[in-house]
Amino acid sequence: MIRNRTFVSTDCYRKELQEQGLQLFNMYANEGDIHQYIADCIPSHWHRELEVFLLLQGSVLIQIGDNIYHAEAGEGYFINTGVLHSFAAAVPSPCIYHSFVFDSGIIGGTPGSVFDTMYVRPLLDAGPDFLKFQKEAGDEAFFQQFDTAYTACEKEKSGYEFEVREALSKILLYTKEKHQTMPSRRMPTLQESRLKQMLEWIDGNLRSVMTVKEIADTANICTRECQRIFSRYLHYSPMEYIQRRRLFKAAEQLSTTDAPITEIAFDCGFSSHSYFTKQFRVLVGATPTEYRAAIQENRL
Incomplete structure (x- = not known):
């Protein structure tokens, strides 16, 4: 199911609070317009889940820690676990986005498994806080897998969770490979x-x-x-x-x-x-x- 929200609930530490109830498949697919939120922004927050974000229309300022990035339509982004971030509309026209917020356990499975040890854990511990994807930079694989996962969530056919898990797994694998030439995660100041x-x-x-x-x-x-x-x-x-x-x-x-x-x-x-x-x-x-x-x- 696709969520469309107008606010982000957080606790006193600005940690995002997910919806109540047992989540057998701990993943949220979101769609919306940044202008739907109060003051045209999603205020600073963080979550233990990973996030992949795709801007479809408009222009958005994304703050990661104390750095600000200008996101344009057609760009995708990876945001690592525990990273303080916010989104603000940079233009008055619609700023439409799709995103996934998901627990790394969907990909890694049981702690200590080959998937967790070799692929997921290194990304969480030493991967980038934030990573941009652009088609013109050769990142077509990111966008293909994002579309596959999102379409599966829209249709929710029987067994769609397998398709979503496979697509998100490929996105994380591509993220891990892409960041190898980049600095590792910084420690919180x-x-x-x-x-x-x-x-x-x-x-x-x-x-x-x-x-x-x-x-x-x-x-x-x-x-x-x-x-x-x-x-x-x-x-x-x-x-x-x-x-x-x-x-x-x-x-x-x-x-x-x-x-x-x-x-x-x-x-x-x-x-x-x-x-x-x-x-x-x-x-x-x-x-x-x-x-x-x-x-x-x-x-x-």
Whole structure:
């Protein structure tokens, strides 16, 4: 089944939360337009699963750690496990994408197997954080296998999982071969670890008034270093990030619950309904009521 989402649920560490329930085939196929997300972006997050991403239309800025890459239509990308990343529309026209987010165990099988030991584990441990694929660069195999897997997910014929697993296996094998001339994975920096500490604390205190000093204290750093880390990895000041995080959380609750808007506003740290509505309109271009109505209409 193909998913089409308007938000990415994460925990306090910005780790993506997958849908509840036992997943016998731990793989998600996604489609959508980056403009469907609040503020035309999928905010910074990470997951233990691997991701392959194909941009079909438009132009997108992909941030990997503290690096930004300009993705154009027709390009494909591999994102390794545990990598902090985000997507932002770079043009007002549709930015249509397809992607797979999948557990490496689908390919590697039992830990210690030949598939896991010789092919999957080396890619997870020493492969690239991020890798681009282009047809003009001779990467046709990536696109052929991506299309095979996606078509299988669309049709979901009996046994389609075998076809998807084979196609994703070939994509990982091609990725492993392609990256051999490239640098190995970098280790997460101390700043990235401190950022996760601060994000965890912010998420646990969204209802409260926060200061930059309080945020910095959670990572045992000064306020200036705190501001520098937020600017480097998130491109916002700490207080700007808090405001956006509150609004993104509110948008998710508007999409997934029937809770009263005033209750959502207070739960997300806004002191008044009117201020929440004003700030939500600035970011989203619609009031909370209008946004909820539009989401519900699209689901019909």
